[in-house]
Amino acid sequence: MASSVARSALALAVVLILGLIAFGAVTAGFATVTADGVRRVQLERHPRPLPPLGLISADGSARSLLEYGNAQARVTFVTLVYLQCRSICRTSMSGQAWMQHAIQSRGLESRVRLLTLSFDPVHDTPDVMAEHARRLGAEAGLWEFATVQNPADLDAMLALFDIIVLPDGLGDYTHNAALFLIDETGRVAKAYDIDRPDLALADYLSRKHGEVPG
Numbered sequence: 406m407a408s409s410v411a412r413s414a415l416a417l418a419v420v421l422i423l424g425l426i427a428f429g430a431v432t433a434g435f436a437t438v439t440a441d442g443v444r445r446v447q448l449e450r451h452p453r454p455l456p457p458l459g460l461i462s463a464d465g466s467a468r469s470l471l472e473y474g475n476a477q478a479r480v481t482f483v484t485l486v487y488l489q490c491r492s493i494c495r496t497s498m499s500g501q502a503w504m505q506h507a508i509q510s511r512g513l514e515s516r517v518r519l520l521t522l523s524f525d526p527v528h529d530t531p532d533v534m535a536e537h538a539r540r541l542g543a544e545a546g547l548w549e550f551a552t553v554q555n556p557a558d559l560d561a562m563l564a565l566f567d568i569i570v571l572p573d574g575l576g577d578y579t580h581n582a583a584l585f586l587i588d589e590t591g592r593v594a595k596a597y598d599i600d601r602p603d604l605a606l607a608d609y610l611s612r613k614h615g616e617v618p619g
Contacts, residue, residue, distance in 0.1 A: 441583060444563075444567045445596045448585075452592035458562055459554035464536035469525055471522060474591035481587040482611060484599065485568050485580075487525035489539050493582050493599065497521070500584060500602035505548050505606075507606055510604050514547055517609070520560055520587075521553035524559060525578070532546055565593065 455474030462468050473481045484501060486494035501519050508517050514605065523529035534550040538589040554561050563570060586595035586603050597605035 441581070441596070441598075444583070448594055448596050452588065452590070452594040453565060456561055456565065458558045459552040460529060461526075461536050461554045463531055463550040465531040467554065473587050476589060476591050477519055479516055480589055480591065481520050482602070482605060483520045483522060483566070483585040483587060483593075484582065485522045485524055485563070485566055486582075487523055487578055487580075488529045488533055489525070489577065491577075491611070492579070496600050497582055497584075498537075500540060500599060501548060504602045504606060505542075505544060505601050507603075508547065509544070517606075518546075519543075519548040521548070521550045522562065523550070524563060524568065524580075526552040526554075526556050526559065576601075 453612055455470050458470040460468040460470055473483075480590050482501070482504060484487040484497040486497050488494070498521070501521060504517075506517055508514060508519075523534065529552050534552070538548070538550050541548075547571050566583070566585055568581060568583075573579055582599045584602060585593055586597070586605065586609065588594040595605075595608070597608070
């Protein structure tokens with residue numbers, strides 16, 4: 406009887422240990438318990454270089470994501486959206502609009518820029534992107550809109566940012582979102598809550614320059 410209880414206790418201990426190991430693996434070493442939190446920790450520990458994805462911008466010109474990946478003085482804050490979205494993408498857009506105003510008011514144009522990437526290249530054509538940019542008052546050279554040139558590259562773009570997109574069968578999508586930072590080394594290095602662009606800008610200024618936004 407005693408040996409049976411001991412074996413059961415040992416088996417339970419093994420299960421608990423294995424469970425803790427698995428939990429630690431999916432929570433970035435117990436640093437967080439949410440998927441967005443795991444992504445945030447992973448990016449801070451292992452920033453991701455940008456792949457050579459071909460983009461098409463709102464003015465119809467061919468671009469490359471690597472243009473934002475070359476080591477340079479400017480950082481880029483990036484969001485991923487589809488322009489027909491009527492929910493979380495509006496939060497993304499209003500956050501980018503707030504950041505543009507904050508960048509301009511603080512004279513940060515030479516240090517910070519914005520990029521909105523669409524994951525709906527079929528509908529978000531250059532003309533559609535240009536119209537949205539105009540309506541939002543996007544300043545050319547400061548806030549850019551683009552999507553993939555080749556739809557076959559869409560999965561690679563989504564994987565880079567850990568964005569999950571699920572068609573809802575009605576022409577719209579369910580997706581997660583975040584505000585990402587491409588740093589001066591040209592890597593995706595940080596992820597922030599989509600509804601707190603103020604904290605994202607404050608973090609950049611405090612980490613790199615010891616400034617506090619006013």
